[in-house]
Amino acid sequence: MRPVRPAADASMLPTVTYGPRSLMWWATLGFSTIEGWTTALLVASYLYLRQNYASWPPLRTPNPSLLVPTINIVLMALSIVPAELASRAGKRLDKRGVQFWLLVTSAVCVAILVLRWWELWALRTRWDTNAYGSAAWTIVGFHASLLLFDVIDTIGLTIFFWFRRLPLKSYSDVSDNTFYWYFTIGVWLPIYLIVYVGPHLF
């Protein structure tokens, strides 16, 4: 090994950063890309199978119900408010703000996850009825697994913020959690349009 000569000092660099400066933001982006791409492939497969049918949904299969999915997507849109306020509180290192808005976000997330159960039945077909049912259930079910993961993450963070003294980097995690929530509901919008609204229109 060669001798070393100090040429720069890193001691005044921050140890906690937000957004693209934080490693966790990049990890969130990476897994969002993977999950988003998986969803896209499932939706492409759904549309590929559609070619095998003269009508869509297939004969004797009713159109999906729009009531619960529409209520849920409105709830998802509303959930942006507490998620964004939690993220902003995190960016101010405002502990009380984070605690409160994470709690609200958690409650909304749980409500959305519970509604997802009825949303599956709103497809008004079963997974084992035909290929249409299999594709629709798989897509909505796969997205439910993303929701579930997000709910666990959000509730975990909420519990930590209420019951533990946390290092400052946890405030950056709050904004990454919000970022992942935006991805989860963002990826739902095309699913809602294609799987629930699409059969009514085309």
Add this chain to the structure above:
Amino acid sequence: MTAPLPIDQTFDTATVARVTAELDATWRERPGFWGWLTSVDHKAIGRRYIVTAFLMFIAGGLEAAIMRTQLAVPENHLLGPDRYNQLFTTHGTTMMFLFAVPMMTAMGIYFVPLMIGARNVAFPRLNAFGYWTYLVGVVFLYVSLFANTGPDTGWFAYVPLSGPAFSPGHRVDVWAQLVTFTEISALCVAVNIIVTTFKLRAPGMSLNRMPIFVWAQLVVAFMVVFAMPAVAAGSTLMLATDRAVNMHWFNPAEGGDALLWQHIFWFFGHPEVYIIFLPAMGMVTPIIETFCRRRVIGYTALVMANVATAFFAFGLWVHHMFATPIPELGQSLFTAASMVIAVPTGVQIFCWIATIWTGRARLTVPMLFILGFFFTFVNGGITGVMLASVAFDKQVHDTFFVVAHLHYVLIGGGLMPLFGAFYYWFPKVSGRLLSERLGKWHFWLFLIGVNVTFFPMHALGLDGMPRRVYTYLAPTGWGTLNFLATLGAYTIALGVLVFIVNALRSWRAGELAGDNPWDSSGLEWATSSPAPPYNFAFPIIIDSVHPLWETNVEHPVVTGLRTDRREILVTTTTDAVPESRHAAPDPSIWPLYLAGCMALLFIGSIFSPYFVLIAIGLSVFGLLGWGLQSTKKIEPELVQLPTGAMVEGA
């Protein structure tokens, strides 16, 4: 905290020794078996990946040797058709999913942080989780095989053969879930490699100063992100659900589609070949540079060729499906794409030839393997261009010609550079050199063996011998060439045995290598061999692609990282300007715990959906444990808010 160190004066030995001792204490792995289970050092994880993947190479190789023994003479009864089906499926599955991809990415896990001057990967616990998940897949496949439940429908598990109607029992379920384990593992590695190369490069290592090997690993990581979800979706969310809960993705009677499986599988399967091939290409450049004593010609062209290959690789999957009813326009498009991809590969080959031509080549063992790569791979590439033609492809479809082609490409393009890389980087890992004499034996036995095994298969294929048959009749006249191929397979096995002996002997008693035995230019050789747990005592500042050939006597370094916790330097994405300090995690048992939950989830789901619920419940504890571990230390931090303001506090 460590006392500030003076700037711009060479450190004396005592200062370096003090910092090193502090780092040793902070970065030391826990001792004993518990330490082994909880390690998050990228070198430990990388070594495990490499050793496990090599064991899989031996397992896959033994399966091949048994199959070649079966085919050596006509009407042989060493194996029956059922066992033969399990063997060729397990051979293909092992070599593609459990050897080639994990091995190539493991080389990235081990060497990328060293080459970019980082102390660890960006997400060490995710890295450990990826390995344990992969290990679950390895154990699952081989336990199943020995329980006579080895998958038996080919490594691409075509439906309807692999569907519930034609493959009852659990053999295909084993395949489907095994694939899931390896995909999860590969995706964990990919995210790690991308973030590590984007954010943890040594100060000054702008993207245009990144080693070619790191570029190759970065490009491949992106390919993994877009290729692996296809097979994960196909195997876990479609094939496994068709089999377990009566879905109809691939059941034509209920509107499902068998061709959908082929599209999904090959959308992953063709890029997979390049996921194996591109890291190997990345290994070629540093070996040629080192042993020709000059910088590679066409750095930019090589990087662009890597990126172009990755793009094209996603546009040719249909050439695996020429024997299916694909529209003619589609066939022409995919034929053209399959030929075009030869162009960036050609660019790379010519860059290397020019480098060798204008350098002073030393024929060491790594260099011999690179020459072996040229010879073998170009042969495979040429038959690839032949197969891109639909008319020719239909003639030889499903024959031994295709077997010959794919082995020339994968052995030539993947294994030859990999063996070269083993000889080249063995001293970095072990501190000792492999024997050159045994290495030459290994090389020649391997090269001759590969050609004696696979060249006759071209003729067998043109003569109509189909793949995946457990025997053939004597009047076909295929006996002689098959016997020759079997002799070749034994020669390959002998060559690999010589390598194993060489590696075991050299690990214990090989010639001591010193820090930089080949006088190479890469940053990985700027630290001791093997590297300490923290890789570099100080982040080195670089200003060239070849820092060790261009810097004089001293390394300019960054000081100020804490030594009392595992702190790493984060730099900007394009120019690698120091941006922040990041506390890396301590050793952890949670990666292993969560991999266990994954095992329960996917293996259990074969038998009952309730296992999924149990596994999810258990995972919640794992995730909370993982999160709590990250939050248990309250220390003073320097926070940069999004507004740019700095706040200090705990």
